Amino acid sequence: MIGVLARPHILTFLETRLRELVRAHGVCGAQLAVHQDGETVAIEVGELEHGGGTPVTRDAAFPIGSVTKPFTATLAMTLVADGDLDLDEPLGRHLPELDELGDRLTLRHLLSHTAGFACGPDSTEVSTASPRRYVADHCQPHNLVQPPGAGFSYSNMGYVAVGRLVEVITGMSWAEALEAFVLRPLGIRPAFICRTEVPPSGRPVATGHSVNPALRRTQPVRQSIAPPEAPAGALAASAADLVALGRLHVGAGIPGLLPGSYAERMRQPVLCADPYGLADGWGLGLAVYGGETGDWVGHDGNADGTSCYLRIDPVDGWIVALTTNTGTGIGLWKDLGRHLAEAGVPMPTGESPAGSRPGAPPRDCAGAYRNGDAEYLVTRSGGGLTLTVDGSGFAVLTGADGLTFELLDHSSGQRLPGGRFQRDPRTGEINGILVNGRLAGRCHAAVMAR
Numbered sequence: 001m002i003g004v005l006a007r008p009h010i011l012t013f014l015e016t017r018l019r020e021l022v023r024a025h026g027v028c029g030a031q032l033a034v035h036q037d038g039e040t041v042a043i044e045v046g047e048l049e050h051g052g053g054t055p056v057t058r059d060a061a062f063p064i065g066s067v068t069k070p071f072t073a074t075l076a077m078t079l080v081a082d083g084d085l086d087l088d089e090p091l092g093r094h095l096p097e098l099d100e101l102g103d104r105l106t107l108r109h110l111l112s113h114t115a116g117f118a119c120g121p122d123s124t125e126v127s128t129a130s131p132r133r134y135v136a137d138h139c140q141p142h143n144l145v146q147p148p149g150a151g152f153s154y155s156n157m158g159y160v161a162v163g164r165l166v167e168v169i170t171g172m173s174w175a176e177a178l179e180a181f182v183l184r185p186l187g188i189r190p191a192f193i194c195r196t197e198v199p200p201s202g203r204p205v206a207t208g209h210s211v212n213p214a215l216r217r218t219q220p221v222r223q224s225i226a227p228p229e230a231p232a233g234a235l236a237a238s239a240a241d242l243v244a245l246g247r248l249h250v251g252a253g254i255p256g257l258l259p260g261s262y263a264e265r266m267r268q269p270v271l272c273a274d275p276y277g278l279a280d281g282w283g284l285g286l287a288v289y290g291g292e293t294g295d296w297v298g299h300d301g302n303a304d305g306t307s308c309y310l311r312i313d314p315v316d317g318w319i320v321a322l323t324t325n326t327g328t329g330i331g332l333w334k335d336l337g338r339h340l341a342e343a344g345v346p347m348p349t350g351e352s353p354a355g356s357r358p359g360a361p362p363r364d365c366a367g368a369y370r371n372g373d374a375e376y377l378v379t380r381s382g383g384g385l386t387l388t389v390d391g392s393g394f395a396v397l398t399g400a401d402g403l404t405f406e407l408l409d410h411s412s413g414q415r416l417p418g419g420r421f422q423r424d425p426r427t428g429e430i431n432g433i434l435v436n437g438r439l440a441g442r443c444h445a446a447v448m449a450r
Helices: 008-024 065-081 096-103 107-111 131-138 156-170 174-186 227-233 239-249 260-267 329-342
Strands: 029-036 039-046 208-212 217-221 287-289 296-301 307-313 318-324 367-371 374-381 384-389 392-398 404-409 415-423 430-435 438-442
Touching: 008 029, 008 039, 008 329, 029 239, 029 329, 039 239, 065 107, 065 156, 065 174, 065 227, 065 239, 065 260, 065 296, 065 307, 096 131, 107 156, 131 156, 131 227, 156 174, 156 227, 174 227, 174 239, 239 260, 239 307, 239 318, 307 329, 318 329, 367 430, 374 430, 374 438, 392 415
Parallel strands: none
Antiparallel strands: 029 039, 029 318, 208 217, 287 296, 296 307, 307 318, 367 374, 367 438, 374 384, 384 392, 392 404, 404 415, 415 430, 430 438
16 A cells, blocks of 8 residues: 555645645745655745745755754753663752752653743843853742642743753753754754854754734844753754654654653653643653544744744654744644645644633633743733733633633734633632743732832
């Protein structure tokens, strides 16, 4: 029986659909790679920079944002496999700069976003900090939104701590260790979007773009990530590179890089990691998505003006990778799933969990919530709720239980994944809000008045 990807019309079908979606969503350039049974279909369309005339090639690297995290997690797991680290050993022995948290935090917490940290400070605030200074100043109790191990809250800060841990264990910088232990064995030429100790490889790197649909204006944007934040989002890679990483999680994987049993640990959902609105579960550096025939894993990534995605089916061997150099790539990705299904690729669509049955929002949910420097303000408006996140407003569409919700973007009319309100199990009062995987704790009047 001929494999799905070996059918002659599949490449033409996917290329036609990708070109249509690029035009429909105003995306400047994109790469799509689909892999199964040792065969990869790869498609490249558009330009590296709007109006620049340089076409996207298979080797071109796109700033992949948080898809960097599975690479960092893979690096950390190679150290676990070698016996240099233990997933559940408190980290204070290796990172004394954690101070009192050193007796409570583990590598498992950091990789699964259950360390309790806020997402992280503004990049401009840490642009000159060393990784050690970053951890000493920010990975501290004052930046906890919940106790370590209590639940999920997506955090760049935790991955900075992983990068610092790699430095201590290997005697190398994060970028040097990543290149030596992960990228080189996978055949990936390194490319980073901020200053690192690894010399540039000379690969073409795509420029990110913002799009104003009303004005039909597309503008290049600069990457703003600070060097100490690199382990959380500084890698640039192609869709083919993401497939190379994905092959660690298919079949026997790549035993010389990471034993299959350790790759499997990365895919196992952590018990207390419930990333409501982002995925169905979270493992060690990988999100878990429920599919009709079994779980898929992967990660999404948004750098400045880019949107990139990786999905892996460890059982049936599917890998899907998309890189785009435009912020509107998120809409392209959502539409792409339907066309992949038509081509025989059974990837989960990741529909919002709030559902179509509306419910009444909790009476006591209005107020201010905070995750680090980010403020979430919930107000009542015309019988409904509005959520404002650092100045951007969204309508809140609550689900049947009133606690779960979707968001409606006022500017585009698009429904977006939302989250849920959180109640204190002791008092029953609303004490937090989970938005886009980030938990924000409720601010009391005394805090709001500061």
